[in-house]
Every structure is written in C-alpha cells, then in structure tokens.
Amino acid sequence: MEVVIFLLKAYLLVFIAIVTLYMIRHFVFTFNRLFGEQKLYYQDIMDNEVPFVTVIIPMKNEEFVAGQILERLVSSDYPVERLEIIPVNDHSEDATGEIIEKYAAAYRHVKPFHRLDKEDKPGKAHSLNDAMEIAEGEIVVVFDADYQPPDGIIRELAIGFKDPEVGAVMGRVLVENCATNMLTMMLELERSGGYQVDQQARYNLDLIPQYGGTVGAYRKEAVLKMGGFDPQVLAEDTELTYKMYLNGWHVAYANRAECYEEMPENWLDRAKQIRRWARGHNQVMFRYLVPLLASRYLNFKQKLDGLLLIFIYMMPTLLFFGILSSLLLFLAGDVEIVAGLFFLIFVVSLGAFGNFAPFFQIGAANFIDGRTKALRLIPLFAFNFVFYMLYVSLGFWDAVKDVFRKAEPYWDKTKRYQRGANHA
C-alpha cells in the first residue's frame, strides 16, 4: 500500500510540475505577443517573379462547399499562368464531381482529379500524395473544402518561399460561422488564442510554428524527398511540421494571411473532430519523439517547444489520472504534500493544453483582435475540460492501438453546413 501511495504522490507532483511548465510557456507566449518584437512575415516583399503554385483541395462529399471554395479560388488575383487548381474528388458519392467538372469546363487552370477507382485508397494523405504526382507547381497550397480563401492569400502564402530556409508556410484560420451558437463562439475564441498569440509568438521566438494542413503551403520537392504523406497518420499536418524541422527546414507563420473556415456546430461533431486530431497528433508523438530529441538541426529552445507541442494531446489523459490520484490520496489521508497545489490540476484544466489555451492567452488574443462582447464568454471554458478530457483521451487511446495494428485508420470527416453549391 505504501508503494502505491508513494507512486500516486510522485505522479501528482510530476504532473503538477508539467502543467506549471505549460502555464509558464503560455504566459511567455502571451507576453511576447503583447510586448515583444513581432517577426514580420514576408508579405511586404515586392516581387513580380512569383513561383508556380498548385492549389490542392481534397474533397470527399463536399457538394455543400465545393462551389464556394472554387469560386473564390478562380477569382484569385494570383497570375493565372502561374497557378493551377487541383480539386481532388476523393470517392465522392454526391454532386462534388459534377461541381468540379463545371469549373474545369469554365476555367483552364482548374484541373480536376477524380480518385474513384477501388485501387485508389481514400483519405487526405492519399489524395495529397496522388495530386502531388501530377502537380506542376513548385509550391503546393492546400485548402480544405470548407475554407473561404480571400483575394491575395495565395500570393501571401507563396511569397514566403523567397526565403530558401522556409519549407512550409502556415496562414491564420478564422471561424466563419462564429455567430451560429455558443460552441462556435467559443471555438472562435479558442482559435484566436491559438493563432494570434500561440503561433505568432512561436514564430517570433524562432520556436516551432505549426503547419496546420490547410491555409498552408509547402515546397513540393522537399515533401516528396521526405516520402510524401503517410496515410497511417491522421495528423499529416503535424507530421509535416516535425519532418520539416528534422530535415533542417523552417515553418513560417503568416498572421495576416487570414482565411475563414467552418467549425462544427454541435458538440458531437466537435467530439469526433477533436478525437481525430488527438489520435493523429499522438501518432506523431510516438513516431517523432526520439528523432526530435536527437535532432542536430534543432537548438535546445526548439527541442523544448517541440516536446511541449508533441505532448499536448496527451495532457488530458494525464489530467484524468491526476484528478484520480488526488481523489485517492485525499481519501487515503495522504494529500498533505500537495494540498497547497492540488487545485492547480483543476485550474489548468481551464485549458492549458492544445489549442485550448489558458484564459489569459485567450483573453489577450481576442483583445488584440478587437473583440469585445465575446470576451465575456471566457469563464465558460471552465465547463469544457471534461469534454476535452474524455474525447482527447479516447483519441490518445486510438493512437496507442494504432501502434499495434497495421490497417490504415478511417478518416471520420467533419460535417459541413454551408450551402456553397449554390455558387455553382
């Protein structure tokens, strides 16, 4: 029994130390974003020689949004002779293929790619790999189908590659349907914390800004050399981030390259999404933890940031065990050593992991963004931690199971609500 008590105490102390570290990290990010020198992205470079860009949009049953994104992309101000758009119809069973064909008939630089054969395995990674084989652009820009790219964003993303050290570029994601309900409002606050403060501060501090898999771009040759995207990994974006840094490339963050996306409008859709993210992120953790620590390209600061980033989707599981330990220790009469600190476990559960930043980071980010009324929703994040703890932990467990099985994971697609097909 004494051994169990000792282990519970040791676990609790280590866990409290880790969450405190995360808390400090987020405070440093917030402080840097508010007061530090901001590292400007390359958008002010004036150069007529822009790279040839291929825009890839993986689509599966996207009839509600396909027309909307294609309409926006064909009206882009990027030189048409330096641009090709490849909408990938990945085994769609709805009108997605027809919408794509309509645009292809009207615009020469829209080159549809239908993946309908049974031999063509479905999934975003397969779609990107196959599309890259036919892509002519040296730079690949990726958008998910529910995104609404504004004018100028392709140039803003592509111009970053003037820097020969940049292997990937990430833009900023904003929530299009933020006014729909309480969930989307909170997701907007959360997103703002993740991009306006977290990503920008990481970029400022030369740490590891994350490539997010959409509203982003990468060098095609670099990715092909690294073996493309692994269909076993659900978070191909996180994997690319680590691959880039482990191969000596950098990820640039373009805070001004803003693009709107559609977020889940109910909690069950959000649960599926967050579980998938957690699964993919933890798959990356199992695969890249050791190479990250052993990398000769990364300095200590970057390794530490990479480590904290890679562990993010494991924290809710650790939190659950932290709460369990504190309860058991309390009932066993052995909680004295952490009595003054144990509440930290619950306090940080307000969101010191993942995109779900602590309250002051979310506050600061939305403050910079100029939001007012939405700021009053911040206390409601306290009610999310059980939800995240459960679904992120399930995602973690999925990733553990993936280590032992060879079958490709199923991509549980997020539901769309737009009626963008009207554009077609």
Added chain:
Amino acid sequence: MQKCQAQSIIPHRSYRRLKISKAYFLTEVAFYVLLSVGTVYFYITYLFNQYVFYFKNILQDLHVDVSTTAIDIAGFPVMLLDSAFAHSQPLTLFFLLVGMIVLFFVLKMQRVIPYNIAMWINFFLLMFMVILLYFLFWGDHFPYSFVSYFELYLTALIGMMLFSFIITGLAIALTPAPYWMKLTTFFIMVFYYVGYSLVRYGLAVLLTSQVSIVMAPIMFFTLYFDFIFFVSIYSYFLYRSALLLKKKDTLWKW
C-alpha cells in the same frame, strides 16, 4: 507648397501589440504580487483568526458544541474551529440517494443543457458518487479528524487564494486599461474572495459538523470552482477595457 500631413493608418490586427513599456509592466506585476502576498499574510495572521472567534461565539449562542484549536500553516499560527463530524448513516444514505437521483436527472437532461456542461456536471456527480460510496462502505476509515481536515482545507484555500490573486494580477497587468480600472478590478477580486472564503469556511464547518461527514470531501474538491469567479471578473474587466480601447487607436503599437 502643401504641407504633408501625418496619415492615419489603421493597424491590421496581425501587427498589433501594446504600447506599454516592459518596465511599467514589471513594476505593476511586482505591485500585484506584493499586494497578493500582503493580503494573504493579513488573512491568515489576523482576519481568519478574528473570524474564527466571532463565528465560534455565534455557534455557541446556537448551542453548537465547538471550541478553537491553534495549528501551524506554513509557519503561521492559525486558529481553527474544533468540533466533531456528523457520522449519521441514514443521512449518508440519503445523500447517496439524492446524488443518484440528481445524476440520472442530469443525464436525462443532456439533451436540454449543452453537452459540455452536462458532461461537466456528470463528471463531478460521478466523483461525488464515488465519495458517497466510500462513506457507505469505508466511512469508518476516513483518515481525518475535524481539525486535520480543516487544516488541509485551509492549506488548499490559501494556495488557491495566493495563486488566483497573482495569476489574475498578471493577467490584469497585461491589459492596457486605466489604472483606476485595474486597481478596482483587483480589489473587487480580493475583497470578494476574502469575504467569500470566510463565509465558505463557516458553511463547511456547519455542513460537516451538523449535516454529514460526506460534505467534507465535497467542500474540499469544490474549492476549485472559486477560480471560475476570478476568471469571470477578469473577463468582464477585459470586455470593458476592449470597449475603451476601441476608441483609442493610439494605445496600439505596430
């Protein structure tokens, strides 16, 4: 010759940062930290002890059997009320029953109240169910005396208080609001929590000594809820500051 005029450039939000010097920020943080430590010191060395004596007299007037005991918390002598836990089995069973009914009621309500909040309530109800079952089967093994439980309670409360004051002080210092607004917010938080925590302690004593020992872990683990009040006050302060700043572009730096 026409004179050039300074252009009014509206900064894009991606470039915005605050026009506060680091020195001001650090001074302000030092001020809040000192104020927090001072308040907590005053609380445990004077205010809490005064309250304990005052509350003891009230309880004695109500014929509740209670005395005081001196303990040591982080080197400070603190007075605590000493009484006995109410070990009433029927009441424990009653709480168990009530807990189960509420749990299932809330589970049923999940379709009505938001999913995240329903899960949150269910989680804590499950936790309390575990506690109730513990008292039902192992209640005699509860490892705390009345005083040692409240020693633990007070240690956690002091930690919570110090942490909350400092972290919200830091968050306030990060905001470019007028000083009167910052100080008002900080003092509202301090006065509110100091007052509330005294009342909460009194309530915990009453519930555990007069109603049921089952309330002991519940009152301990719900200390965390208090932090939501802090965040609420902070977010309202931030909202008011954002409204003010909307009118003053000069406070932004880019």
